Amino acid sequence: MKSTRTLIRRTVAITTAGAAAFVLAACGSEDTAGHGGGHTSKSPSATASQGERQQNAADVAFAQGMIPHHRQAVEMAELAPERAESAELKQLAEQIKKAQDPEIKTLSGWLASWGEDVPAEGEMGGHGGHDGGGMMTEAEMAGLEKASGKAFDTAFMELMIKHHEGAVAMAKTEQAEGAYAPAKEMAGAIITSQSDEIERMNEMLGKS
Known part of the structure; x- marks a missing residue:
């Protein structure tokens, strides 16, 4: 009986850790996308500026x-x-x-x-x-x-x-x-x- 409860606890812990890791990964991905999007939004103006000097x-x-x-x-x-x-x-x-x-x-x-x-x-x-x-x-x-x-x-x-x-x-x-x-x-x-x-x-x- 004890062994069954221990197994259940371990399964729950692993599942919870996995979910947390997934959330963290998602946040990191969104953060990266946000920075990347910001960089991309600046590119057209930078390109235009270079074009004006061309x-x-x-x-x-x-x-x-x-x-x-x-x-x-x-x-x-x-x-x-x-x-x-x-x-x-x-x-x-x-x-x-x-x-x-x-x-x-x-x-x-x-x-x-x-x-x-x-x-x-x-x-x-x-x-x-x-x-x-x-x-x-x-x-x-x-x-x-x-x-x-x-x-x-x-x-x-x-x-x-x-x-x-x-x-x-x-x-x-x-x-x-x-x-x-x-x-x-x-x-x-x-x-x-x-x-x-x-x-x-x-x-x-x-x-x-």
Whole structure:
């Protein structure tokens, strides 16, 4: 009789222990699933964040082409205070310099963060594949440096219009083919501002 009771007690104890183990295992499984679910819920935002930072070959070409392009525009603009006759042209040249200097720094920062080469000073670059992008030749630049007065004003505007048209074409390519949102935003600003300046210079040439 005693042996029968002992057997029953042991069976109950084993069953109870088994049930407890099952509950603990279930809790552990739920806890793991909870942590796993939390991790999974964060993944899409992390992936989206990485996607926002993603750049492609068009973004790199835009930055590497626009830096030397802007540098030349700034170089041209810096000639105006001493050589231009028109006060309006001097004001326009200062506007061009103020707009493009900060963009050069921004573009250089992007390339550095992407692990890409920043064009060296004096390097002409690829100009985004736009047949020179309206860049002045060495002879054209030398001629502008020697000009003064009304002759300078006319030469400056004619050359800068061509220069701006090249920049607008490069910016439109970036908007169409680029992936990096800040670069596409800058491209939009370049299209707007430089198209306005082209129109203004054409009007000024018509008056001269």
